[in-house]
Amino acid sequence: KNEVEQSPQNLTAQEGEFITINCSYSVGISALHWLQQHPGGGIVSLFMLSSGKKKHGRLIATINIQEKHSSLHITASHPRDSAVYICAVRSHSNYQLIWGAGTKLIIKP
Amino acid sequence: EAGVTQFPSHSVIEKGQTVTLRCDPISGHDNLYWYRRVMGKEIKFLLHFVKESKQDESGMPNNRFLAERTGGTYSTLKVQPAELEDSGVYFCASSPGTRETQYFGPGTRLLVL
Numbered sequence: 001k002n003e004v005e006q007s008p009q010n011l012t013a014q015e016g017e018f019i020t021i022n023c024s025y026s027v028g029i030s031a032l033h034w035l036q037q038h039p040g041g042g043i044v045s046l047f048m049l050s051s052g053k054k055k056h057g058r059l060i061a062t063i064n065i066q067e068k069h070s071s072l073h074i075t076a077s078h079p080r081d082s083a084v085y086i087c088a089v090r091s092h093s094n095y096q097l098i099w100g101a102g103t104k105l106i107i108k109p
Numbered sequence: 110e111a112g113v114t115q116f117p118s119h120s121v122i123e124k125g126q127t128v129t130l131r132c133d134p135i136s137g138h139d140n141l142y143w144y145r146r147v148m149g150k151e152i153k154f155l156l157h158f159v160k161e162s163k164q165d166e167s168g169m170p171n172n173r174f175l176a177e178r179t180g181g182t183y184s185t186l187k188v189q190p191a192e193l194e195d196s197g198v199y200f201c202a203s204s205p206g207t208r209e210t211q212y213f214g215p216g217t218r219l220l221v222l
Contacts, residue, residue: 002151030208031208033210035213042214043216048209048210094167095157097144097152097154099151
């Protein structure tokens with residue numbers, strides 16, 4: 001079992017739908033990252049969280065430290081949101097990022 | 110401000126050859142990280158530099174991989190000799206401090222035939 005699990009693996013939705021991607025982890029962490037990887041391959045950091053909630057435009061990330069769970073939400077989804085969304089946690093014991101497998105999101109017009 | 114850059118963007122080599130990947134971090138970022146994604150698997154940590162020192166190289170798969178960061182600026186990752194299972198995408202990231210957001214380069218796609 002991976003230390004970071006994401007669900008779903010794949011998600012296809014219609015433009016305008018509210019999207020939720022989940023991340024659960026089993027290790028002690030100092031921070032959790034949500035990252036986006038577009039088909040071209042580059043990775044962009046969206047959020048770094050250690051508690052609570054952060055919002056940037058149509059993206060919202062939440063984390064529940066007690067439950068070891070985080071969610072990434074996209075409101076009013078758009079085809080340009082199509083990408084792979086990856087959850088990664090920074091371990092307490094060192095500064096390594098432990099990565100989830102990613103969620104492939106496709107938003108259809 | 111220039112982002113993290115990586116060179117080359119793609120490399121196709123034969124098994125047994127040597128390949129050197131380069132990463133230029135954002136200027137002033139002391140922390141530099143190497144990661145890789147091999148086919149069908151999660152991205153994995155390889156190593157972490159703080160300036161020119163290797164802070165953590167526990168993710169390096171074997172002694173065919175050698176990373177350097179002379180002078181604490183750019184870093185190179187050499188694979189010698191390359192094996193088929195080394196194929197994948199190698200990402201570099203940098204951050205000002207260890208607890209701060211990491212900024213990623215576009216990756217180098219390595220294919221070993």
